[in-house]
Every structure is written in C-alpha cells, then in structure tokens.
Amino acid sequence: MTSPERSTAPSEPVGGNERTPLTPRGRRTRAKLVDAARTVFERDGFGDARIMDIARLAGMSYGSFYTYFATKEEVFGEVARAMQHEMLSASEPPTAGGDAEPAPEPPVRVYDAVVRANRRYLVSYQRHARLMAVIEQAALRNEELFRIRREVREAFVDRSTAAIARWQAAGIADPALDPGYAASALGSMVDRFGYVWFVLDGSFEMDKAVDTLSRLWVQALGMTTETRLPDRRVAG
Amino acid sequence: MTSPERSTAPSEPVGGNERTPLTPRGRRTRAKLVDAARTVFERDGFGDARIMDIARLAGMSYGSFYTYFATKEEVFGEVARAMQHEMLSASEPPTAGGDAEPAPEPPVRVYDAVVRANRRYLVSYQRHARLMAVIEQAALRNEELFRIRREVREAFVDRSTAAIARWQAAGIADPALDPGYAASALGSMVDRFGYVWFVLDGSFEMDKAVDTLSRLWVQALGMTTETRLPDRRVAG
Amino acid sequence: MTSPERSTAPSEPVGGNERTPLTPRGRRTRAKLVDAARTVFERDGFGDARIMDIARLAGMSYGSFYTYFATKEEVFGEVARAMQHEMLSASEPPTAGGDAEPAPEPPVRVYDAVVRANRRYLVSYQRHARLMAVIEQAALRNEELFRIRREVREAFVDRSTAAIARWQAAGIADPALDPGYAASALGSMVDRFGYVWFVLDGSFEMDKAVDTLSRLWVQALGMTTETRLPDRRVAG
Amino acid sequence: MTSPERSTAPSEPVGGNERTPLTPRGRRTRAKLVDAARTVFERDGFGDARIMDIARLAGMSYGSFYTYFATKEEVFGEVARAMQHEMLSASEPPTAGGDAEPAPEPPVRVYDAVVRANRRYLVSYQRHARLMAVIEQAALRNEELFRIRREVREAFVDRSTAAIARWQAAGIADPALDPGYAASALGSMVDRFGYVWFVLDGSFEMDKAVDTLSRLWVQALGMTTETRLPDRRVAG
C-alpha cells in the first residue's frame, strides 16, 4: 500500500503507520484494533469481515476504527505484515530453515537440520494457518498482499535452492535435479502439508509428521537420513 | 445474506437440482448460466461475483437467473461439482493417478507410472487452477464445498496411500514411512506445485516439472527412477 | 459528465441516459425521479439534498433511485440540463432575446424589442430562480455544471453583444462603449435583478420592472425609448 | 447536527461572542481561527469545510476550535460579519459609493463620482469574491447570513436610491424612472459584473470595466459623462 518495506528497520518492523500519531493511550487502542482485526479476519475472511465486528471486539465504537485506519484494506495490510514478520523471523534463528549450512561442528546429519527447519515451520504455520489462508485469498485480488505472500514463500524456497545446490556440489545430492524446481516442490510439500493439517483439519501428529516430511525431503534429493556434509577440512 | 437459514432443506446445503428444467430449451439456458457462472467465479471469486454479470455473460436478464437457481451458492455448487467431476475423471483413465499398479506387462518402471499420473494431474490443474483457488476460499465457509474439496483431494491421496503400502509390501519402498502421511505429503507436493505454477504465476516448464516431481516422488519413497515392481508371478 | 451536448438532437434534448434502458413503466418512474429531484434540489440545495428524500417524494424506495441514476450528481446534471434547455428555448422564439434583430418591418422601436426580451427573460427566471441559484452554487465545484451555467449566460450575452455592435454601426448607439463589456454588464443587470427579486424576495412589480430595466438598457447605450433602427433600404 | 436546538439563546441564531476570550493569547488564537476559517470557507464552501482543516491551518488541534466556537455556523457568522464590515467601510470613506454625495466643491461631474464608487466596489469585490459567493449559498439556508447579505446590498442600493432621487430633483436624471427600481438594477449590474469577472473568471480589464460600467450607469439615468450637479448656491 502506501508504505514500502521496512525490512531494514527492525525497530519498526510492521510499518503502515498512515494515521500514526499516538499518545500512549492511542497506541494501546490501535494495538487492540490490530489484534481484534486479526481475530476477525481469521474467522470471517477479508471480504466478510465487518469493521463493526473488529471495533466491537476491540471494545470500542466503529467510529474509533477510523481514527487509526482509513480502510479495511489498511488494517489488513498491517495484520498481514505483522504475520509475515513473525513467520520470517521464526524460520531463521538457530540454523536457517531448509538447509544445514553454518554447520559448526564437522559431521552433522543433513536430516537433523531438515528436521529442525521443518518443525519450526510447522509450529509457526500452526499459529498462523487460518490467517495465511485468508491472506492467500485476498492476495489474489490485491497487489501488496500478493507481494507479501510471495516474499514469505520465496524466503523459504531461496534458502532451500541454495542448500540443494551446495549439496549437489558436495556430491551428496542427486545432480540430476534442478535445484530451483526441487526446492519449490519440496517447499510446497511442507507448506501444503501444513495447510491440509491445520486448515483442512487433517489429523496428524507432530513428531511423526516432522519425521515423515524430513525423511521424504532428504531421500527425494537422493540422500538418506544418515547422509552428512563431508568434512570441509578434509574435502578442501 | 452471508449465511441465511436454509429453512427448507438443511441437509442440502449448497443447493441441488430442485429446479431442474426439462425442456431442451430450458436445459440449454441453464447450461449457459453454469458456463457463465464458472467464468465469472474464476475471474471475481465467489464474494465479488455478481449475479448480473453471470446473467449478462449468459446473454440474458438477471431475472432469468432465478428461474434456474435459487441463490448464488446454488450455481456455485453446480460449478464446483462439475469441476470435481472433471478433475476426478481426468485422473483415472489409463492407469489411475499416483500409483503404478494395473501394470499390464511384467517389468514396468514405477517412475513411468508416476510420470504419467503427475502429468495428467498438472494438465488438469492448469485448466482448473483459478477455479480451484476460488473453491478453496469458499470452502472455508461452506460445508458442502469443503466436502467437495476434500473428496477431490482424498481420491488422489487414497490411491497413493494404497500404492505406497503395496510398494512397501513388495519390498521396494522405504518401510519406515507411514503410507498415509507420505501420500498426503507427496500429494501436497504436486498439488501445491501446480498452485504456485498456475495461480501464483511461477515460471516452470512442463516436461521438466513433471520429471522433477516424479523423481522426487519415487526417490522420497526410497526408490530410484529405475525401480520396477517385482514380477508377481515370480514373487507369488 | 459522461454525455456530451446533445444540442443537435432535438428529440433527446436533455441527455444523460447512462442507465437508459426503459420500459414505459421505467420511463415513467425515471421521470418521476427527475421531477422529484428538481423539487428537492430547489428546496435543499445540492449538498443538503438527500437521495432518500428524492426517492420518497417520487413515491418509491431509495434503492430504485439507483436503478436509474448512479449518483446524486447524475440526476442533478439531468435536472440542470433540462432547465438549461427550457431557459434557452424560452428566450428565442418570437424575436431573439436582448436584440432587435431581423426587424421585418422598417420602423420598430429598439425599446419595444428590449422590453419583449426582458419580459421573457424575467418570466422564465421566475420559474427557475431557485434552481438557478442552486446550480450556481454547485457549479463552483463541478466542471459540467459550470459549463452549463456559462452556456446559458453566453447565449444571452453573445446575442446582446452582436446587437449592440449592430446599433453602433447603424449610428444609434454610443460608439464609445465596448460591445462585449456593455453586453455583459447589461446582461448582468437583468440577470441579477431577477435573482434579487425572485430569490432574495425583493418586492417588485412585473410591468414596472420590465419597463425600468428596458429603459435603463436603451438609455445606457446612448439611445432613448423612441430610437428606431434606420430604414435599411434608405440607409443602404 | 445540522440545526441543533440552541437552548441557551434562540434569539442569537448564528452565534455571538459568548465565548469571547479575554486573555491576549486567547484573542490571538481566536483570530488565527477566524483567519483560517475564512481561507477554508473560500476554498471549500460552507458544507464541505471541515473543522479539522480550519484548526490545522490555524496551527492547532481541532479540539481547540471548540474552545472558541460552539459550532461551524458560529465561525462562519464571524467570518461573514468581518467581511461585511470590510465591504461596507471600503465603500464609504472618501465619497460614499454609488452616489454623488456631499459634493464638496461646486461643479463636479457625476460621472467622476460614479467612477470612484464603482472602482472602489470592484476592487473590494475582487478581494471578497469567493467568500461572497460562499456566503450567498449559505444565506439561502440561514436566517442571519441572509440578513447580513441583504444589509450589504441595501447599504449600496439605499445610497444609490437617494442619489438618484436627488438627481431627479435637480433635474439632471430621467424623472420617468423609479429611483428604487433603478438603483436596484444598476447596483445589480455592478455587483453581478464583479461576480462574472472574479468568480466565473470572465476576462476583463479594470480601467475599461470601470469606465464602461460608469458610462452605462450615468447614461442609463439619462445623463451624460459630462453632466454636473447644478451649483446649489445658484440652484437654491
């Protein structure tokens, strides 16, 4: 919408402060509205969400909504950006999702890294499932949301693409695969599995799901659960 | 508006063919409306689709719409059911999608069967991509659509589940995998890949996509592209 | 707004048929709405006029208003155009307003022609006074209305300008005057007099008003109430 | 909202100086608001003017507006009264506008006095054109504004009426004219000419406009640009 990515400024990660001006009280009220909006959007989707429901849930009159946001799109963008931020930051920390690189100590199983990344992703997905589905809908009709959705996806896929290429270079992954295609496919697998599980209410169990997905992931690439990155000191 | 009591038939959520006309002319008119509806729903989504657009596209006044359908939900259900039918029938013919069984002649590569199934699926997906996305949205808020969506999915997953179990029994697939989990995951992979490709406009190429997905599929299950079903006459 | 002058098509003089489609019934309804709109606009002005009041006065629900007009501006344009048409046509017939023109028979008093024109103008003004005032307001904020207002004015002023120039050429009007300035000033005099009289409720009497204005008019131009156009056959 | 009960003082329609602040600071703040209000009203008209714009332009929060004025009508009345004052005072000083007044020295051309008055009026009009147009609109729906508008007009017309009567008595103006009608008509001429010029953006040039209007004015009354008031000492 109006405001550009604010990815560089970690202190104001969510952005979209069109009607920013705030006293402490105002800030609290605004936050309440964003929270309420998220709940309502998750429940009703974008199109069926009513401003009045948001305001009421936030404990105020609908007029107050307009003190902070100009339109429904505006809060939605805010909510979406907040989620994007959470999803992205949740997927990096220890070892970036989908790859095994920094590998501090020599012989680490690729599988273990994949397990960690997948677990992180699914746990995060669980918390945001409904909202992501809603964003996905809305994204089909809105430029910026589409971009947000794509960025989240690309962050994962890009990382995987790089990792797969590295593994191929190291001689442990199937060289016949196109890293980009494979990364997109395997990312889709985990992503969609989360959707089926958390949104469509499939009945799965976390440990087993993580294990299955991770196994499929490494084997699909031609590795086994025991495959390790060759010791660079030796290899180099 | 959004979710009215359906006092007449709570057991018939989205609508049925109560008003099915029987004159040839009526049947043609109705068909025109369903076609037009599909186009409009694909373009605008369920919520933003307007009866008037559907009627106009079908070349008639909006009043006529109600001669054939009681509500917007009703046509949508019809459109969704038609698509479900096409998707399902498109995935069975030669050799059912996602498995390699009927295998007429003795030594056939699993990979080849998977390739055929995946290609069929993606080709079919391409034709229905937008509509499936729309149905997916609507399904979150409608019982029957949800069911339709699930049925399409289950048809694929169930077939794969059975196939995987068979391959495990035949000793060619990784016995450590839960067939249900694995089938769901691999089905998700192909399904989602299609979505990213056709709806989110990813840029892929058909042959390469089919090959990559099929490779990942068989390898994920612990097979290779050369793995064949053991000759049953011998095995038995 | 959307539709251009339709001045050439006398059969559809009012224009603005954005939602034209009409059955006889629809045509009647639309006409009722235009009538009602005029009344409401005269009473409340543009800004304070409520669509609901218009619809109610026309004896229908406000929703029906939107069957025929997309916005308040649209009906207003229609009403304004209708008035423009009446004003303009009311000022031409017998002998065009403000000038002494073609004068069929030789010795005709300029004063008599001016009297006729002024009377016609004031009578017409009386019928449209409130509405003109409202249009004038609205015109300050709307392109097309501004144009309409200006066209009505120019029709009068241009005719006067030409007449004054003719009289000067004939040697009966003060040659020191700029015809354009003088025509604008004298036109303003009659126009504004009408406003003061009919809108601000000045108390005047028709015959006396017409006589005074006409006298002032001819004398201002350096003529008297007895001045006649010289016989052209003689002059030529 | 629009016309609330004014429980405190029904006899004081538009507002008064109930809240007149007395500290120097308060007076300054209030003045800033009136100035800002004038600007905003000129730009947006009464209906579209927003309190917030006024307050912001005056450099303060909108809450402060209500420290000084109870309603939008109230500031508008203040602005209108200020303009009335300026217009009236601008038209009297040297020699009152529209008449040939106290004529200090014996033989003075009526034309010269009229020129002075008309120039003063047009110059003043130029400064107040937009605002007068706005007041005129608002006046149609508000008692007091209507009164203000009428007072400004009458001040001019009454003076002219008296002057014309004097000139008729002196034998230099056409005795057939009703002084009241003529004064209203000629006043309208100048007034409306100013409107067409400054509000409707007619293109005129000051000296020529003043000369034309003044010539028309004296000639309309049966005088010439050379007519002088007879020396009273002689006449008397």
Add this chain to the structure above:
DNA sequence: TATGAATGAGCTTTCATTCAT
C-alpha cells in the same frame, strides 16, 4: 418462461461534537 423494475438489508465512511487528561 423471460424480463427488468422495485426493494431494502447491510456495509462503509465522514465528521461534528463531546470529554477525559
């Protein structure tokens, strides 16, 4: 049947005004 006029629930948005701080 086909048509399109009529209806009104429902939603968004604006903004003057009130009021706690």
Add this chain to the structure above:
DNA sequence: TATGAATGAAAGCTCATTCAT
C-alpha cells in the same frame, strides 16, 4: 486552555432477491 481520542448520527451505495407484467 490545549489536546486528541472516542462517539455515533447520517448518508451513500451495492446487490441479492422478489415480483408484476
């Protein structure tokens, strides 16, 4: 006094649905 958050009456407009012809 000054501030700006909160309020809610009011309107405009959309569109599914009903109904007379």
